Amino acid sequence: MKLVVMIPAYNEEKSIASVIKEIPRNCCEEVEVLVINDGSVDRTAQEAKKAGADKIISFKRNKGLAPAFKAGLQQAIEMGADIIVNTDGDGQYNGGEIPKLIEPILAGRADFVLGSRTNGHIEYMPIQKKIGNKIATFITRMVSGFPVSDAQSGFRAFTRDCALHLNVMADYTYVQETLIQASHYRLVIEEVPIEFRRRDGHSRLISSIWKYAKRAGGTIARGYSDFHPLETFFGIGIFFIFVGLIFGSRVLFGYFETGVVSGNLPSAVLTVLLMLIGVSTMTLGIIADTLRTQRKVQDEILYRLKKLEYDYRNN
Numbered sequence: 417m418k419l420v421v422m423i424p425a426y427n428e429e430k431s432i433a434s435v436i437k438e439i440p441r442n443c444c445e446e447v448e449v450l451v452i453n454d455g456s457v458d459r460t461a462q463e464a465k466k467a468g469a470d471k472i473i474s475f476k477r478n479k480g481l482a483p484a485f486k487a488g489l490q491q492a493i494e495m496g497a498d499i500i501v502n503t504d505g506d507g508q509y510n511g512g513e514i515p516k517l518i519e520p521i522l523a524g525r526a527d528f529v530l531g532s533r534t535n536g537h538i539e540y541m542p543i544q545k546k547i548g549n550k551i552a553t554f555i556t557r558m559v560s561g562f563p564v565s566d567a568q569s570g571f572r573a574f575t576r577d578c579a580l581h582l583n584v585m586a587d588y589t590y591v592q593e594t595l596i597q598a599s600h601y602r603l604v605i606e607e608v609p610i611e612f613r614r615r616d617g618h619s620r621l622i623s624s625i626w627k628y629a630k631r632a633g634g635t636i637a638r639g640y641s642d643f644h645p646l647e648t649f650f651g652i653g654i655f656f657i658f659v660g661l662i663f664g665s666r667v668l669f670g671y672f673e674t675g676v677v678s679g680n681l682p683s684a685v686l687t688v689l690l691m692l693i694g695v696s697t698m699t700l701g702i703i704a705d706t707l708r709t710q711r712k713v714q715d716e717i718l719y720r721l722k723k724l725e726y727d728y729r730n731n
């Protein structure tokens with residue numbers, strides 16, 4: 417059984433060495449550490465090498481956490497990982513808890529294990545982040561259908577098969593999208609309580625909570641409409657038709673009273689407009705649903721291709 421611990425890192429020269437040294441090298445038959453150095457302008461790569469990282473991928477320029485995570489998963493699979501653990505490079509997660517994190521996978525109960533900070537112990541988290549985390553977790557719970565308690569946690573473990581299923585499309589953060597996908601592929605997700613430590617230095621990912629909400633919100637919304645195109649577009653379409661009917665009823669009552677429509681001309685025009693928007697949006701839903709079917713086929717092809725490639729490399 418081989419475990420690859422992957423660490424996406426962006427300018428983490430101060431903490432990366434201690435993160436690597438904290439990883440228990442005896443929790444599986446074979447344990448390797450992979451660092452994805454995402455265009456850091458400091459000594460992250462050198463420090464990681466000195467601390468004993470087995471493999472370092474370095475991007476020439478900063479691409480973002482989600483592309484780094486995606487490249488990490490691919491590389492970990494190529495390294496022959498049976499289990500992949502993702503942790504952050506800032507030392508907020510306790511590497512000593514990796515055995516606890518992978519236990520549900522080793523026991524054969526889960527495909528995807530999520531370290532939950534809210535069920536565990538949070539040393540420090542600013543109040544605005546706590547609130548933001550609660551809101552994003554609530555929305556992810558609705559969208560994924562999985563009763564997650566901490567959707568933003570970066571301390572996670574995956575089986576190789578689960579990693580082969582995940583297709584990260586976002587360019588900012590992977591955290592919610594991977595949960596939504598795993599849940600829709602009917603993979604078994606389990607949460608374990610974990611410790612979350614205070615960060616030294618400022619966040620590399622979240623420059624402002626509003627920017628995070630906008631970008632992560634977009635990813636969650638896309639995640640939902642990707643898997644539920646009919647519900648999404650029919651919902652929006654029905655809303656427009658409903659508002660159109662309200663204005664339409666005004667026109668109708670006016671017509672019954674006066675015998676002419678011209679008294680309510682603006683409302684009549686608005687009704688037609690809203691109805692047209694509603695019907696077009698619902699039509700878009702039918703097209704999006706067809707695309708969804710295509711995406712399902714493409715996901716299946718991609719999964720099989722990745723699996724074939726893996727089997728070929730490893731036999």
Ligand SMILES: Nc1nc2c(ncn2[C@@H]2O[C@H](COP(=O)(O)OP(=O)(O)OP(=O)(O)O)[C@@H](O)[C@H]2O)c(=O)[nH]1
Binds near residue numbers: 453454618
């Ligand atoms: N590859 C890559 N990793 C990043 C980027 N931004 C942040 N990271 C890494 O992603 C992990 C999480 O980022 P943090 O800045 O700690 O974000 P956070 O933990 O959500 O927020 P804090 O609680 O403030 O630390 C760390 O290992 C970062 O080095 C990026 O642009 N690219």
Ligand SMILES: [Mg+2]
Binds near residue numbers: 508
């Ligand atoms: Mg952090």
